[in-house]
Amino acid sequence: MKKYVQTMQYWEEITTNTNNYIIVITGLGGQGLIRFLRILGSSLVKKGYKVITSEKHGLSQRGGNVTCFLRFGEKMVAPIPIIGSADMIIATEKACILDVLEYAKLDRSSKLIVATYEKKSQINDYPSEEYLLKVLNEISDYINFIPVMEIVAKFTNLKIINTIILGYILRFLPISEEFINESINQHFAGDLLVLNQKAFEEGRDLK
Amino acid sequence: MRMEYLKILKGKSGGELFLLGNAAIARGALESGINVYTYYPGTPSSEVGEIFTILFKEAGLNWVESSVNEKIAIEVAGAAYARGAKAMVGMKNVGLNVASDAFFALATTHPKNKNSAIVVLVADDPQQYSSAVEMDSRYYLKLLKIPALEPSNPQECLDYTKSAFEISRELKIPVILRLVTMVAHARSNVKLGEIIQPEIDESFDLSPEVNVASRLYFLDLKQDQIYNRMNRALIISENSSLNRVEFENESNNFNLGIITSGVSYSYVIEALEFFNIKAPILKLGFINPLPERRIVAFLKQFKKVFVVEENDAYIETEVLAIAQKNCVQTKILGKDPFSYSKESSLLNFVGELNPTEIALALMKITNLTPKINLNQIKDKRYETVRRRPVLCPGCPYGTIGYALKKAVKKLKSDLGKEIYFYQDIGCYTLLSFPPYSFANVKYCMGSSIALAQGVAHTDDSLNIAIIGDGTFFHSGIPALLNGIHNKAPILVLILDNGWIGMTGQQHHPGSDPRYYQEGSFKKQIDLGKFLQGTGANISIIKHQKRIEGKYSDRLSDLIYEKGHSVLEKRDIHVIVIEDECTQKYIQRNTLEVRYIDGGQCTNCGICYTQFYCPALNEKDDRAQINSNECLGCGICEEICPNNAILGGDNNEY
Numbered sequence: 001m002k003k004y005v006q007t008m009q010y011w012e013e014i015t016t017n018t019n020n021y022i023i024v025i026t027g028l029g030g031q032g033l034i035r036f037l038r039i040l041g042s043s044l045v046k047k048g049y050k051v052i053t054s055e056k057h058g059l060s061q062r063g064g065n066v067t068c069f070l071r072f073g074e075k076m077v078a079p080i081p082i083i084g085s086a087d088m089i090i091a092t093e094k095a096c097i098l099d100v101l102e103y104a105k106l107d108r109s110s111k112l113i114v115a116t117y118e119k120k121s122q123i124n125d126y127p128s129e130e131y132l133l134k135v136l137n138e139i140s141d142y143i144n145f146i147p148v149m150e151i152v153a154k155f156t157n158l159k160i161i162n163t164i165i166l167g168y169i170l171r172f173l174p175i176s177e178e179f180i181n182e183s184i185n186q187h188f189a190g191d192l193l194v195l196n197q198k199a200f201e202e203g204r205d206l207k
Numbered sequence: 208m209r210m211e212y213l214k215i216l217k218g219k220s221g222g223e224l225f226l227l228g229n230a231a232i233a234r235g236a237l238e239s240g241i242n243v244y245t246y247y248p249g250t251p252s253s254e255v256g257e258i259f260t261i262l263f264k265e266a267g268l269n270w271v272e273s274s275v276n277e278k279i280a281i282e283v284a285g286a287a288y289a290r291g292a293k294a295m296v297g298m299k300n301v302g303l304n305v306a307s308d309a310f311f312a313l314a315t316t317h318p319k320n321k322n323s324a325i326v327v328l329v330a331d332d333p334q335q336y337s338s339a340v341e342m343d344s345r346y347y348l349k350l351l352k353i354p355a356l357e358p359s360n361p362q363e364c365l366d367y368t369k370s371a372f373e374i375s376r377e378l379k380i381p382v383i384l385r386l387v388t389m390v391a392h393a394r395s396n397v398k399l400g401e402i403i404q405p406e407i408d409e410s411f412d413l414s415p416e417v418n419v420a421s422r423l424y425f426l427d428l429k430q431d432q433i434y435n436r437m438n439r440a441l442i443i444s445e446n447s448s449l450n451r452v453e454f455e456n457e458s459n460n461f462n463l464g465i466i467t468s469g470v471s472y473s474y475v476i477e478a479l480e481f482f483n484i485k486a487p488i489l490k491l492g493f494i495n496p497l498p499e500r501r502i503v504a505f506l507k508q509f510k511k512v513f514v515v516e517e518n519d520a521y522i523e524t525e526v527l528a529i530a531q532k533n534c535v536q537t538k539i540l541g542k543d544p545f546s547y548s549k550e551s552s553l554l555n556f557v558g559e560l561n562p563t564e565i566a567l568a569l570m571k572i573t574n575l576t577p578k579i580n581l582n583q584i585k586d587k588r589y590e591t592v593r594r595r596p597v598l599c600p601g602c603p604y605g606t607i608g609y610a611l612k613k614a615v616k617k618l619k620s621d622l623g624k625e626i627y628f629y630q631d632i633g634c635y636t637l638l639s640f641p642p643y644s645f646a647n648v649k650y651c652m653g654s655s656i657a658l659a660q661g662v663a664h665t666d667d668s669l670n671i672a673i674i675g676d677g678t679f680f681h682s683g684i685p686a687l688l689n690g691i692h693n694k695a696p697i698l699v700l701i702l703d704n705g706w707i708g709m710t711g712q713q714h715h716p717g718s719d720p721r722y723y724q725e726g727s728f729k730k731q732i733d734l735g736k737f738l739q740g741t742g743a744n745i746s747i748i749k750h751q752k753r754i755e756g757k758y759s760d761r762l763s764d765l766i767y768e769k770g771h772s773v774l775e776k777r778d779i780h781v782i783v784i785e786d787e788c789t790q791k792y793i794q795r796n797t798l799e800v801r802y803i804d805g806g807q808c809t810n811c812g813i814c815y816t817q818f819y820c821p822a823l824n825e826k827d828d829r830a831q832i833n834s835n836e837c838l839g840c841g842i843c844e845e846i847c848p849n850n851a852i853l854g855g856d857n858n859e860y
Contacts, residue, residue, distance in 0.1 A: 028594070037394065042225040045396055051225065052360070052395040057336060063597040063821055076360060078473035079393040082481050082562040084579045098589040106579050121824030121833070122597075122815075127590045135589060158835035186210075 011174030014087075020073030022081045024103045026065065027092030028119060029057065032162040033068050036092075039187050040166060043179040044072045054079035065099055086110050088172065092161050094118045095127050097136070104139045111142040113169060115161050116149055144168075151202045160199035167203025177204070212261045220401040228391045229254035231361040232328060232384070233262070235368025239324075240403035242269045242292040245280040247681070248710040249299030250337035251391040252330035256297050257711070260725060267405050271725075273713055276652075276681045277302035278309050284325060285313040288381075289418050291320035291408025293372060300331040300344045301651060305682065307347065310381075312420035314351045315428045317379050317436070319417060322408045324376035326368065330386040333517050334559035339632060339651055341557065343518035344385060348495035352433055354440040355383035355495040356449060357469040361395045367492060369400070370449060378443075380436045385494065387517060389470045389559070441496040449492030450501060457485035461573050462510035466502070466526060468494055470560075471515045477562035482575055491522065502529050506537040513540045513553070513572060517560040520544035540572060595640055600822040601798075601840030603704055603750065603786035604635045608643040609818045609846065610759045611671075611700075614766035618669065622774065625668040631655040631683070633675035634709045635702050642819055645673060653682025660686075660695040669770055671698045676734060677707035677715045687781070691743045696777045698770055703734060704788040712791045722795065734783060743781055744772075750786035757845045789838055798839025799854045803830050807851035814843045814852065 014021055027033050037053040044051045049072040057066040071077055083102045090113040091097035097114050104110040114136070120126045136143050146168055148161045163184070170177060180200070188196050215234050218224050226234065233255050236244070246256035256273055263271040269292065274280035277298040284294040298306060306327075313325070335341040348355045354374055358367040364386070371382040416424050444450060461484075467475050468491040479486055489505045491497065506512055506526070514523040523541040530539060543551040553568040554560065567581060598605050615626055630639055630649035639646030648658045659672040674683050679701055690697060707713040717734045720726030738745045748765055750758050762784065769780045808829040815823045815830055822836035823843060830851070832843070844852040 029596075038225070041394060045223070045225040050396055052393055054389055054393045056334075064594050076362070076395065076473075078477045078562055079360075079389045079470065080474065080561045082477055082566060083581060084584050095592045098591045101589060102584050102587070106584070121821065122819075123592055123594070125590070126592060131590060156835075 008174060020071045020075075020077050021088075022086045022103075023070040023088045023090065024081075024086045024100050025068045025070065025090045025092070026096040026100045027115075027162075028096065029063050029066055030159075031066075031092045032159060033066050033092065035187060036162040036166060037068055037070055039180065039183040041070060041072075042186070043175055043183045046179050046182070047175050049073060050076045052077060052079050065096060067100055088113065088169070090165055090169070091115060092117065092165060094132065098127065098132070101135070101139055108139065108141045110140050111144065111172065112136055112140045113144050113146060113165060115146050115165060117152070117158075117161055146203070146206065151199065154202075155195060155199065157195060160195060163196045163199040164203035164206075167200040168206050170204050208257070209261055212258045213265075215258060216262050216266055216402070218399045220399055222399050223396050224399060225394060226361050226365075226397040227254060227394045228358070228361040228364045228386065230258060231364035231397045232368050232386075233258040234397070234399060235365040236295050236326070236372070237262075237266055237402045238365070238400045239369050239372035240293055240405050241295055241372075242322075242405045242407050243284055243287040243294040244268065244271045244297070245274050245284045245294070246272075246297035247274055247277045247280050247302055247305075248707055248713045249302050249330070250710055251332060251388040252297050252299045252302075252328060252386070253710045253713070254391075255328060257713070263725070269405065269407055273715075275716060277306035281306040281313060281327065282309050285309065285316075288313075288323050288325040289316060289318045289320075289413060291318070291322045291411040293322060293324045293376070293405070293407075295326045295328060297328040298330070299338070300329060300342045301338060301340065303329050303344050303347060304342075305652065310351060314353050314381055315420070315425055315432050317417040317428055317431060318412075319379075319414065320408045320411045322376070322406060323379060324372050325381045326371040326375055326384055327381055328384045328386065330388070330391050331518070332388050334388075336388060339649070341518065343521065344383075345494060345519060345521040348383060351381075351383075352437055353381050353383060353495070354378070354437070354444070354493070355385050356492055357385045357494045358390055358492070359469050359472045359490075360390065361393055361397050363492070364390065365397055365399070367449070370447075374440065374443060378436045378439055380432065380440070383495075385469070387470055393470075437496060441498070444493040444496050445498045445500050447493055447498075450498050451490055451492075452505060453488045453490055454485060455487050457487055459484050459486050463572065464489065464505060464509040464512045465515060466491065466505065466512055466522060467515040468492065468522060469517070471517055471565075474560060474562040474565050475515050478565035478569055481562070481566050482569055482573070482577060484569070484573065484575075494522070497522070497525050497529070499529050499533075502526055503533045503535060506530055506535045506539075509537055511538045511540055511572065513568070515541070515554065515560075515565055515568075518556060520556070596637060597821050598634065598637050598819065599789055599838070600820050600836050601789040601793075601838035601842075602634065602820075603784075603789065603840075604638060604702060605819055606750075606759055606786070606840075606842045607635075607700070607702060607762065607784055608638045608645065609842075610762035611638075611645065611766055612643060612817065613763040614770065617767050618770045621771070622669065624774075625666075626770075627659075627662055627668055627670050629655040629658040629670065629672045631672075631674040631678050632709075633678050633702075634704075635673055635675055638673065642816060645671075652678055653686060656683055656686035656690055656697070656699055659697040659699070660690050660693065663695050663697045664693075667774070669698065669774055670696075671700065671770070673700050673702065675708070676701060676703040676705065676717050679734075680715045680717060680732075687743075688741065690779045691741050694778045696773050697779055698766070698773045699779065699781045700766070701734070701781060701783045703783050703785045704791075705785075706788045706791050708788040708790065712788060722791065738781055738783065743779055745781050745783065747783045747785065750784075759842060759846055789840060793838055798841070800834050800837045800839050801832050801841065801844055801852050801854035802834065803832055804851045804853050805829060807849050809849050809851070811848065814847055818843060818846055
């Protein structure tokens with residue numbers, strides 16, 4: 001766990017020198033990507049960053065692919081980044097990562113965060129594990145597969161993948177847990193709040 | 208959502224919120240003292256209407272409505288404007304086509320009241336993520352001859368909304384606030400100003416001389432519109448800080464300047480930083496009338512000026528004309544709009560713009576080699592999974608598709624004739640794709656019923672129009688009346704799910720007033736009674752389990768029978784299929800999730816190939832129901848020939 005902890009100094013450098021930190025998030029409609037953007041975005045705003053998020057989706061609320069961007073730093077920037085520039089790429093469904101690899105940096109330094117959830121129903125040409133590993137290894141030195149399905153099974157709920165990932169990436173972000181907790185509290189209520197708090201903690205505590 | 212929307216009203220002046228572009232527009236309107244908001248939902252503009260629907264009473268507005276269509280919305284708001292209200296109308300780009308007839312009259316009217324102001328929000332959808340066509344609304348500005356502003360981010364959404372209200376109030380002319388998806392649906396830090404309590408003129412003047420569209424008055428009023436009000440708008444545009452030169456003192460080795468507006472501005476900055484080029488940028492916030500004097504002054508400073516905009520070459524064409532008129536020799540680069548040539552166009556007319564495309568264009572202009580090889584990245588191809596959008600689990604339209612498919616198969620073999628399908632705009636458009644493929648012709652909102660007539664009158668095939676209830680109320684009614692009157696031999700299926708499902712279950716006149724917030728002061732229109740009043744042949748089928756026989760079979764039999772009778776009688780028949788949108792239904796009811804009895808399932812495949820539900824698939828040589836996705840509509844249980852699908856049989860759905 002310790003090797004992931006980055007100092008605030010590192011973050012100040014990154015977000016002032018390069019203008020912004022770029023996160024690309026991809027997944028399927030209905031996985032709560034927009035909520036993910038709202039929770040993480042509002043946490044970073046509270047921390048004093050300029051944040052912009054955007055979404056590319058059409059009928060994706062009905063199962064199509066969604067691609068979102070979250071960028072933060074010292075100044076306001078465009079809602080879409082240039083290709084080859086993402087610092088972090090997150091996929092809440094495994095094969096979705098293949099949709100957005102054009103945003104990965106050519107120097108192999110983009111962090112890839114891939115949920116192990118596979119939505120294969122009605123799909124005949126789902127990419128093989130070997131293919132995916134081969135491609136990702138060509139792209140980046142930082143590949144993190146997040147074993148979300150074990151946690152999903154524990155809570156028998158598929159809709160918490162976004163929150164597990166949020167817990168997991170906390171270790172890479174210049175923001176303390178309290179800020180995100182506060183946002184989670186504002187975005188959920190009742191049973192859903194408890195569920196998402198637990199999912200967040202599970203993600204946070206992953207090795 | 209209610210809590211989130213209340214923040215827009217409660218946020219304190221000077222404070223900062225993390226707001227959606229559309230939410231910032233709502234706040235900007237509140238800071239302008241808005242009295243009236245009318246709209247028709249359409250992505251990416253719908254949220255503004257939803258926000259005002261929630262905030263209506265608390266914010267003290269005089270009136271908020273989700274109108275039957277955009278034309279009605281602009282008429283309701285337009286007359287309120289004539290009477291002295293600050294009004295705003297919201298719609299998506301294609302909605303402007305529907306509203307345009309009324310808009311031409313509104314644009315010329317010249318109310319005298321002190322408070323009168325009207326802002327029309329038009330949200331374009333480049334890349335047509337959620338539209339039937341890609342349409343750049345900006346040429347309407349030339350047709351309508353009215354001012355327009357275009358923000359580039361959520362903060363500007365708030366600021367420009369306020370400017371738009373001020374300009375409209377001062378000039379007494381409608382002002383368009385033009386958005387695109389990447390602004391309407393971007394979310395970022397927004398600094399708030401003071402909210403003004405809505406005030407409406409107590410005494411007002413509805414003089415016909417300034418409000419009645421007629422030859423008597425309008426020729427004079429149009430003179431006034433163009434030579435007085437638009438002339439004053441031009442003066443504002445020339446002097447406004449909404450049009451500004453950024454990085455004025457920067458320069459580059461290419462003697463290059465850039466003209467842009469809206470979201471393209473932020474992409475330009477991104478692309479310039481990528482090449483580490485410094486260049487002055489004329490950012491146009493006022494996109495009509497364009498500030499001729501300032502454009503000329505800007506052009507004269509450079510050998511080349513690159514005009515960057517999304518979709519049409521609206522600004523570029525104007526800049527070319529302005530340069531010619533003022534004998535400016537600067538080379539103007541962009542889409543070369545008169546050539547219709549992809550080779551000579553630096554940016555595409557089609558699709559959403561992004562910083563990468565601008566960087567590639569800058570590469571051609573400057574011959575610079577970028578620090579990373581963009582083409583190398585772009586040329587890489589991966590085996591991506593193509594996912595078609597699908598209906599929600601438990602969607603009534605899945606059942607209708609299944610029943611229609613069965614009926615059509617039988618009809619085809621009986622009749623030996625072709626059967627064609629005409630689609631409309633709504634979730635049921637997804638029935639255009641396999642395994643259903645019910646689409647031969649489709650245009651725009653409300654067109655399916657008339658499209659079917661066009662073929663039916665010239666052919667002996669069976670022609671079936673498919674339209675939802677929301678779209679039927681929006682613009683399907685005149686087409687149906689046309690079909691009834693002309694005895695068009697077509698079968699019309701009205702898919703009545705009770706709501707405007709696709710854009711987020713907003714209500715329409717037929718929606719049950721018990722189940723939406725402002726329903727307590729609305730009257731429901733009974734679709735069945737309305738149709739019976741037309742004298743057409745009508746059948747109404749409801750999804751009720753307690754009636755004898757399976758629902759999907761009854762539906763299929765009904766379509767089969769009426770398909771026959773349409774061709775026999777050579778007359779129209781309308782079937783209304785009442786089955787509520789699952790997303791709305793599950794908000795009030797708990798349903799029982801289904802499961803497969805492994806012992807009974809023979810893996811015949813009917814449930815996961817002929818019927819389509821995202822919760823159903825094949826696994827380990829039998830059907831499988833994903834309990835995380837199943838909402839419990841129970842149709843799969845009904846269609847399984849082996850009784851292998853189990854679950855609750857005591858629910859009433």
